[in-house]
Amino acid sequence: MMTRRLFVAGGSSALLSACVMQPQPSPQPLVAPEAERFPPLPAHYGAITTEPYPIPAVPEGVVPPELWRQDVANPFPLEAPGTIVVDPNAGFLHLVGVEGRAMRYGAGTGAAAFAWQGDARLQFCRSWPRWKVPESMIARQPDLEPYSVANGGMDPGPGNPLGARALYLFQNGIDTLYRIHGACEPEYLGKRVSSGCIRLLDHDVIDLRQRVRHGVTVRVLPSQRPPEVAVVY
Template identity: 65%
Template sequence: MLTRRSFMAATAASGLAACMRPEPSPPLALPAGPAWPPLPAFYGAITTEPHPVPAVPEGIIHPDLWRQEVANPYPDDPPGSIVISPGTGFLYLLQSRDRALRYGAGSGAAAFSWSGSARVQFRRKWPVWKAPDSMIARRPEFAPYSVANGGMPGGPGNPLGARALYLFQNGQDTLYRIHGACEPKYLGKAVSSGCVRLLDQDVIDLHDRVRDGITVRVLPADPPPGFVGVY
């Protein structure tokens, strides 16, 4: 069962569906070291989508956060499922008992507000983003994208990015999303708002590999010292 902690109260007060990018915590300085190898080709620009996906800049993302096959650290979870570790900034797509695909992820306040198991109810390409009333009260400039106004169409600038996976539990929307639009400099870090963000190149890849109905397990994690969540 999902451990909600203060999830329901936070949902009512602030609307986790926002998954917003603004107001991030300052990015951490990367440790000095040898020059990194070039980014894999799959982080190049994507021109076959309805909207352009720009290339990821070189020299920003640590190689540990690149999409890569690794040993499966959760062999007791079923193949085909997803495990999210907000504390480490990784999302794992389990391929077999022995192997997994690991994606770097930015974790927002929603990612630290609950843990447990849910399921991917459905997936969307270039999803619509709808600003909750609580956010509009704080930031009136988002009023044109309210639920009543139909939200913001998918495309550049949409906080959900190129893809979104919508997580439900017992038929109820958890308001937790796995989605794109992660700014490369915040990959693997805690940011002040939102759910779990991947690079658009990675969320497109994940979307195409999974199916509706798979299990997603979110590991419990405490936010880093000084972290202030803003929904």
């Protein structure tokens, strides 16, 4: 089980900053070399025009097939149906189903994800949530002051770090400040490049939200992998 110490360690501002991509070296272009191109993406990664804000298609040749959303044999047979299991080592989020099956999603996890392992409760979900920046984070990044709690936060839509959906994780009735949310850049899927939250493609977090129930267990496994890049606070 997680302890409150794990969530508080490093300060709550560091945890909330998990919802923002930390500054990274410039990513490689979103077009893979010809010899490394992947098969065409499934149709469900096309542009979504039925949401309040447009969601562009996932670029071809960027996301490896193993990170595509797919129904797989359940690797966690002891978990109850509905449980969410996050494996930072593999870069996967599994939603445990029935009859030995699970839905698997590619997930970006935090470079500090090893500090968060154990169980949480999916307390509630929000569509196109506002992002409210804590004062402690604004002290480090004054340019975020317009998005403070006092100012009402950042409007939903393109550019909001939480993306199309956010699933809020609690422990013992206390907000952990961790989220499962959208807005993961395709080139970072399956990698550990931010400071905490679990990030999915918007296409996948919308699908996950449709399948999950409030109150289910979210289990984050220990991480053994080093981060792909250094976290810059």
